[in-house]
Amino acid sequence: MQIITAENLAYSYGQQRAVDGVSFSVGPGEVYGLLGPNGAGKTTLIGMLASLLDPAGGRILFNGEDLTGRPQLLRPQLGVVPQEVSLHDELTGRENLAFFGGLYGLAGNTLRQRVGEVLERVGLLKDADRRLGGYSGGMKRRINIGASLLHQPRLLLMDEPTVGVDPQSRNYIYELIAGLAEQGTAIIYTTHYMEEAARLCRRIGIMDHGRMIAEGTLAELLELLPVRDLIRIGISGAERAELEALAAGSLADFAPLIGDGELTLQVDNAGRSLAAISAAFGPEAARISDLAVERASLENVFLHLTGRSLRED
Ligand SMILES: Nc1ncnc2c1ncn2[C@@H]1O[C@H](COP(=O)(O)OP(=O)(O)OP(=O)(O)O)[C@@H](O)[C@H]1O
Ligand SMILES: [Mg+2]
Known part of the structure; x- marks a missing residue:
C-alpha cells in the first residue's frame, strides 16, 4: 500500500498555473525525489501535500484515504522541513526542538526524551545547549530537520534541505535520510541538484513548468536518452x-x-x-x-x- 498518492493535482496563483496535473505516489521506506529548476512548482506541490494549500484540482490519498476536507487524517503522521529555515536564534538547539515538540503535543518526559534522541540523530548533542545564533547554516538546517522528526512521522516532506549547507552537515543529512527510510518513513525530497536526486532517491520525478515530465528510477530515466x-x-x-x-x-x-x-x-x-x-x-x-x-x-x-x-x- 502506498503511503501517499497525488492524483492530477493542480494549483494556481491568480492566473498563473504553478502545478498542472501532477500524479505520483510514494510507498513506505521510499525516498522519492522531486527534481526541477527554480519555479518548477516543487514547493507548491509540497504545500498541497502538507495540506497548507487547497488543490484547485485533483486529490491526495493518505494510506488510501482521500484527504479532501480531512487534513487531520494526515497531520499527526506528517513531518515538514520547509525550504526556509524558521528557528529562534536566541534559544538553544535543545530549546528550539522542545518548542516544536510542544506544537506536536509532546510534553514532559516524552518530550525530553524525544528531543535528546533527535539531537543525537542530527549529530548535535554536544552543541545542544548553545544558542542557535552561534550555529553554522548547516547546523541550523539540521535542527530544522530535527524539528520535523520529533513526533516520528510516517511521511516526511523535505523542501531543498541542503541548500547552502556545508559538506559535513550535508553528509549528516544524507545519512539521516537513509536511516529514516530504512525504518519505513516515506520521504519526498525536492532538489535542483541532480547529483543529490541520483544518490538519495529510489525514484525521481522530473518537474518543469508545473508538470511532471518524466518519472522513474535513475536507470529508467537514463533509458530515455538516445545515447548513454x-x-x-x-x-x-x-x-x-x-x-x-x-x-x-x-x-x-x-x-x-x-x-x-x-x-x-x-x-x-x-x-x-x-x-x-x-x-x-x-x-x-x-x-x-x-x-x-x-x-x-x-x-x-x-x-x-x-x-x-x-x-x-
Ligand atoms: N506566493 C506566490 N504568489 C504568486 N506566484 C507564486 C507564489 N509562489 C510561487 N509562485 C510561482 O509559482 C511557480 C512555482 O513556484 P514554486 O515555488 O512552487 O517552485 P519551486 O519549484 O519550488 O522553485 P524553487 O526551486 O525556486 O524553490 C513559480 O512560477 C513561482 O513564481
Ligand atoms: Mg521551492
Whole structure:
C-alpha cells in the first residue's frame, strides 16, 4: 500500500498555473525525489501535500484515504522541513526542538526524551545547549530537520534541505535520510541538484513548468536518452579534413561530433564499444593521444526532454 498518492493535482496563483496535473505516489521506506529548476512548482506541490494549500484540482490519498476536507487524517503522521529555515536564534538547539515538540503535543518526559534522541540523530548533542545564533547554516538546517522528526512521522516532506549547507552537515543529512527510510518513513525530497536526486532517491520525478515530465528510477530515466556515454578521443596532429574523413568513414556508426583535434563518439555503453572503436581506427589507433568518457546524467535527461539546462538559475 502506498503511503501517499497525488492524483492530477493542480494549483494556481491568480492566473498563473504553478502545478498542472501532477500524479505520483510514494510507498513506505521510499525516498522519492522531486527534481526541477527554480519555479518548477516543487514547493507548491509540497504545500498541497502538507495540506497548507487547497488543490484547485485533483486529490491526495493518505494510506488510501482521500484527504479532501480531512487534513487531520494526515497531520499527526506528517513531518515538514520547509525550504526556509524558521528557528529562534536566541534559544538553544535543545530549546528550539522542545518548542516544536510542544506544537506536536509532546510534553514532559516524552518530550525530553524525544528531543535528546533527535539531537543525537542530527549529530548535535554536544552543541545542544548553545544558542542557535552561534550555529553554522548547516547546523541550523539540521535542527530544522530535527524539528520535523520529533513526533516520528510516517511521511516526511523535505523542501531543498541542503541548500547552502556545508559538506559535513550535508553528509549528516544524507545519512539521516537513509536511516529514516530504512525504518519505513516515506520521504519526498525536492532538489535542483541532480547529483543529490541520483544518490538519495529510489525514484525521481522530473518537474518543469508545473508538470511532471518524466518519472522513474535513475536507470529508467537514463533509458530515455538516445545515447548513454560520450567518448572524447584526441588524435595527435589530426587536421579537420582528416577528422571529417574518419567521422564519415570507419567511425560513422558512432555518430561522431568533430572538435578541435578530437572526435566525440556517442555510444550506448563506452566499455562495450571500445573494441569496436579500436577496430574501426585500425592502425590509426596508435595516434590516439587522449581518451575521456563522459557518462550521461539526469542533467542530460532534463536537457533532452526540455531543450534547457537544469542549472540555468
Ligand atoms: N506566493 C506566490 N504568489 C504568486 N506566484 C507564486 C507564489 N509562489 C510561487 N509562485 C510561482 O509559482 C511557480 C512555482 O513556484 P514554486 O515555488 O512552487 O517552485 P519551486 O519549484 O519550488 O522553485 P524553487 O526551486 O525556486 O524553490 C513559480 O512560477 C513561482 O513564481
Ligand atoms: Mg521551492
